Amino acid sequence: MCTIAIYSLKGGVGKTTLAVNLAWCAAMLSSRRTLLWDLDQQAAATFLLQDGKKPKRRAEGVYDQEIKPRKLIRSTAVERLDLLAADASLRELDRMFFTFGKKKRLAKIIDSVSKEYDRIILDCPPGLSETSDQILRAADLVIAPVIPSPLSQRAFDTVVDHIKRHHKGRTAILPVYTMVDRRRNLHKDALEREKSWPVIPYASAVEQMASRRAPVGAFAPQSPAGQAFAKLWRGVERKIAKL
Numbered sequence: 001m002c003t004i005a006i007y008s009l010k011g012g013v014g015k016t017t018l019a020v021n022l023a024w025c026a027a028m029l030s031s032r033r034t035l036l037w038d039l040d041q042q043a044a045a046t047f048l049l050q051d052g053k054k055p056k057r058r059a060e061g062v063y064d065q066e067i068k069p070r071k072l073i074r075s076t077a078v079e080r081l082d083l084l085a086a087d088a089s090l091r092e093l094d095r096m097f098f099t100f101g102k103k104k105r106l107a108k109i110i111d112s113v114s115k116e117y118d119r120i121i122l123d124c125p126p127g128l129s130e131t132s133d134q135i136l137r138a139a140d141l142v143i144a145p146v147i148p149s150p151l152s153q154r155a156f157d158t159v160v161d162h163i164k165r166h167h168k169g170r171t172a173i174l175p176v177y178t179m180v181d182r183r184r185n186l187h188k189d190a191l192e193r194e195k196s197w198p199v200i201p202y203a204s205a206v207e208q209m210a211s212r213r214a215p216v217g218a219f220a221p222q223s224p225a226g227q228a229f230a231k232l233w234r235g236v237e238r239k240i241a242k243l
Contacts, residue, residue, distance in 0.1 A: 003114075003122065004119065005124055008145055008152075009158050010126055017145075017209065018178065023121045024215035027079060028217060031080065033118045034121065035084060035116075040086055043085065043088070045086070049076045049213070060093070063106075064096060068112070078215070097134050107134070107138035133167075136170075137170070140243055141240060144176065146177055146178065148190030174239060177190065181201075198228075
């Protein structure tokens with residue numbers, strides 16, 4: 001089993017888009033038993049994949065160990081893909097982790113369901129906090145979405161520095177350019193500087209995810225975005241094999 005965190009210090013860089021689409025790729029292209037674990041109080045990944053039924057228990061109960069994760073995990077319309085949903089109760093998650101005083105609390109919760117899955121993908125909230133440190137301790141691989149812009153690059157550099165200082169040797173990181181528009185000089189210059197970084201294009205298919213409530217691969221697998229997610233996932237699997 002491998003835990004993959006989709007994480008960035010900055011919001012609005014495409015974390016949920018990556019998480020949902022890579023989870024689909026894991027389940028459908030690699031036939032992996034996959035769990036998409038939504039840790040963000042905004043619950044965007046939950047909105048995109050849930051069946052519309054309101055859960056009987058609030059998500060915060062998983063982290064204070066009031067309920068087992070299995071009680072909230074449910075299947076999705078995608079074969080082999082399950083969802084651990086988020087809700088607004090996670091707005092206190094950072095305070096909860098700090099109060100517990102257990103540095104590997106999240107890792108132990110993940111471990112409790114690890115035998116049931118081949119890949120666990122975490123859709124993470126933005127920010128640098130106790131929650132993010134819990135995530136970085138739990139993840140085998142961090143995929144960091146970066147918009148080709150100075151502020152997004154600065155946020156990524158901050159995360160890299162934090163990992164080097166506090167999680168060195170324990171957490172691998174893979175940067176990915178997202179929302180790329182090759183017509184823009186700023187984007188072209190960034191791609192030229194980091195030629196080895198995977199690229200996810202700005203595309204209408206990605207925008208349609210919210211209205212269709214489905215990953216791109218489910219309705220437009222041959223689109224440029226669909227192909228880019230598939231290519232990225234193949235690279236992720238190769239990287240996992242070397243960990």
